[in-house]
Amino acid sequence: MVDSQPVPVVVLVSGSGTLLQALLDAAQDPAYGVRIAAVGADRPNIEGLARAERAGVPTFVCRVKDYDDRAAWDAALTEQVAAYEPALVVSAGFLKIVGERFLAEFGGRYLNSHNALLPSFPGIHGPRDALEYGVKLAGATLFVVDAGVDTGAIVAQCAVPVEDDDTVESLTERIKAVERPQLVDYVGRMARDGFSVDGRRVRIAHPAGRVPGGAQRGRV
Numbered sequence: 001m002v003d004s005q006p007v008p009v010v011v012l013v014s015g016s017g018t019l020l021q022a023l024l025d026a027a028q029d030p031a032y033g034v035r036i037a038a039v040g041a042d043r044p045n046i047e048g049l050a051r052a053e054r055a056g057v058p059t060f061v062c063r064v065k066d067y068d069d070r071a072a073w074d075a076a077l078t079e080q081v082a083a084y085e086p087a088l089v090v091s092a093g094f095l096k097i098v099g100e101r102f103l104a105e106f107g108g109r110y111l112n113s114h115n116a117l118l119p120s121f122p123g124i125h126g127p128r129d130a131l132e133y134g135v136k137l138a139g140a141t142l143f144v145v146d147a148g149v150d151t152g153a154i155v156a157q158c159a160v161p162v163e164d165d166d167t168v169e170s171l172t173e174r175i176k177a178v179e180r181p182q183l184v185d186y187v188g189r190m191a192r193d194g195f196s197v198d199g200r201r202v203r204i205a206h207p208a209g210r211v212p213g214g215a216q217r218g219r220v
Contacts, residue, residue: 006030007191008037010086012094017048019092019113022180023187024055033192037084040077042096058084064096074099081106088191091145092183095124103147108197110145111190113183115175117141117157122150127172130162138162138171140179142186144197153200156186 006027011020020039026032039052044061052059060080067073078101081089091112103110116126118141123129130138139159146152158178162171186204189195194205 006033006035007087008035008085009088009090009187009191010038010040010081010084011036011052011090011092012040012042012081013046013048013092014042014095015046015048015093017046017051017092018176019180019183020048021051022184023090023092024051024057026184026188032188034188037086038081040080042094048093071099071101074101078102078105088187090183090187097149098145100147103145107146108144111155111187112143112145112150112152113179114141114143114150115172115179117159118143118150118154127175128168131166131168131171136162138175140175140182142182144202153197153202155190155195155202155204156182158182 009023011023013020023034024036027034027036036052036055036057038058038060039049040060040062041049042061042063049059049061062073062077062080064070064073067076077098082105087109089106089110091110098110114122114126116122116130117137117139120135121129121133127138137159139157141157142155143150143152144155160171160174160178189204193207196203
């Protein structure tokens with residue numbers, strides 16, 4: 001059952017914001033149960049921020065170079081995100097690695113979407129690395145961010161066959177086509193129904209509030 005008040009979510013971006021747009025579109029439906037409370041970025045004047053502004057969503061920019069060191073930036077980012085009291089934080093193409101302060105505040109409820117089938121091909125060149133290795137299946141992974149690089153507990157994955165004539169660009173676009181609906185689906189389900197993280201296992205509650213296997217429902 002969808003709560004009367006939608007669940008607040010903050011989205012972080014660094015570029016064009018195509019994943020963000022999918023979430024903004026989904027949030028227009030009250031049944032989705034999510035409110036995009038704010039969109040933050042690590043750089044100004046990007047299309048991701050413009051998408052949020054067109055949708056009437058508050059935005060903020062937190063640039064690393066505006067702070068004395070990375071720890072100070074991480075503390076400032078944490079403070080700006082926390083001001084919107086989000087139940088979930090989503091990295092939708094956010095290219096900065098957060099630090100200890102951010103994870104202390106939002107650990108276990110900070111999600112990232114990666115354009116490869118983790119644990120294979122972490123980092124910013126997932127489709128390229130998949131092609132170079134010669135795998136027959138690529139795809140997208142939604143995971144809970146931890147202190148490593150693309151090492152967190154996996155929420156969901158979807159596979160995309162690699163074609164013989166694929167380029168990095170064509171494979172990237174086909175991955176995006178499945179990555180967007182996966183992100184929308186699971187952010188909505190986790191926000192509406194709750195979830196638990198037990199080691200490397202992520203369990204999403206049934207709508208009635210129970211998680212298979214007896215795990216406790218996560219608080220969102």
